Amino acid sequence: MRSIKQHIVIAVIVISSALTGVAFSQKPTIAPAPNGITLPTDYKDWRVIATSHRTDNNTLRVILGNDIAIQAAREGKTNPWPEGTILAKLVWKDTQHEKWPTATIPGDFVHAEFMIKATEKYATTGGWGFARWLGMEQQPYGKEADFVKECFDCHTPVKANDYVFTRPVSLP
Amino acid sequence: MRSIKQHIVIAVIVISSALTGVAFSQKPTIAPAPNGITLPTDYKDWRVIATSHRTDNNTLRVILGNDIAIQAAREGKTNPWPEGTILAKLVWKDTQHEKWPTATIPGDFVHAEFMIKATEKYATTGGWGFARWLGMEQQPYGKEADFVKECFDCHTPVKANDYVFTRPVSLP
Numbered sequence: 612m613r614s615i616k617q618h619i620v621i622a623v624i625v626i627s628s629a630l631t632g633v634a635f636s637q638k639p640t641i642a643p644a645p646n647g648i649t650l651p652t653d654y655k656d657w658r659v660i661a662t663s664h665r666t667d668n669n670t671l672r673v674i675l676g677n678d679i680a681i682q683a684a685r686e687g688k689t690n691p692w693p694e695g696t697i698l699a700k701l702v703w704k705d706t707q708h709e710k711w712p713t714a715t716i717p718g719d720f721v722h723a724e725f726m727i728k729a730t731e732k733y734a735t736t737g738g739w740g741f742a743r744w745l746g747m748e749q750q751p752y753g754k755e756a757d758f759v760k761e762c763f764d765c766h767t768p769v770k771a772n773d774y775v776f777t778r779p780v781s782l783p
Numbered sequence: 784m785r786s787i788k789q790h791i792v793i794a795v796i797v798i799s800s801a802l803t804g805v806a807f808s809q810k811p812t813i814a815p816a817p818n819g820i821t822l823p824t825d826y827k828d829w830r831v832i833a834t835s836h837r838t839d840n841n842t843l844r845v846i847l848g849n850d851i852a853i854q855a856a857r858e859g860k861t862n863p864w865p866e867g868t869i870l871a872k873l874v875w876k877d878t879q880h881e882k883w884p885t886a887t888i889p890g891d892f893v894h895a896e897f898m899i900k901a902t903e904k905y906a907t908t909g910g911w912g913f914a915r916w917l918g919m920e921q922q923p924y925g926k927e928a929d930f931v932k933e934c935f936d937c938h939t940p941v942k943a944n945d946y947v948f949t950r951p952v953s954l955p
Binding site: 769 | 827828829830833834835836837838843845847873875880883885886887889890891895916918920921940941948950953954955
């Protein structure tokens with residue numbers, strides 16, 4: 612039978628664990644993709660490479676790039692993209708602007724998806740690592756590491772463009 | 784009558800001026816807007832606030848913001864936007880993606896336009912200074928300083944949103 616002191620020690624441990632859990636839940640870490648790729652921490656601060664509007668699934672997109680990608684885009688050296696390139700595609704559902712009905716603008720956030728160039732590491736998928744996180748909760752997409760087959764298959768039509776759909780925008 | 788020496792001095796001055804002219808023409812400065820606003824030098828490096836697709840004039844847009852604007856957008860403090868905010872709207876003509884026909888992507892660059900928040904300085908136009916530069920040559924838009932009347936009139940429907948059409952995107 613436990614003493615009063617033992618009961619107090621156990622109670623303190625239980626309460627401490629609960630509080631630690633609360634603290635963690637306030638700063639949730641984003642789970643990695645099933646292939647081990649982790650979410651780039653600073654992607655929302657990256658610079659713009661392009662935008663697009665898909666009418667087959669009614670989404671607006673902004674494509675950002677890390678510093679390596681931006682330099683390559685501005686120098687026109689994107690076929691192939693250099694090692695270390697990361698492209699981020701941010702996707703929102705279409706909505707109409709309430710004061711300008713012919714303007715389609717971003718509504719609910721759908722997902723953020725990434726292509727990471729590492730030719731040897733990702734040799735079986737064109738030299739690109741693929742990953743996607745869904746929604747505002749940033750749940751990793753896919754159940755097994757082979758989810759990337761779906762990504763890669765879809766990108767095969769642009770094999771001649773280093774498997775990348777995005778064309779960097781013209782800028783003065 | 785001039786001496787040989789005087790002729791040589793004049794010739795050197797003329798040639799130097801010509802060379803200086805050539806040097807300047809290699810790095811053209813962008814003319815200010817008719818209201819005196821100068822093109823922000825680093826706007827292409829600013830971070831993303833939103834995107835939009837206008838089907839009334841078939842253009843895709845990316846809206847960027849300076850650091851003050853980005854902080855305000857992320858904190859949801861955009862009505863009114865803070866003093867010193869600069870919003871940049873980059874506009875391209877629609878084109879279709881050759882490998883994904885239901886995707887509209889940016890084609891030719893149309894213009895870059897700006898809204899600069901300085902409540903007292905621009906009191907007659909809602910506290911915003913307006914400016915636009917056309918095309919890859921970045922020719923300032925408007926002939927006289929009152930070109931901003933056109934900008935301001937167009938933005939009047941969104942007076943209740945601090946005269947700004949753009950809604951910052953949702954991001955995780």
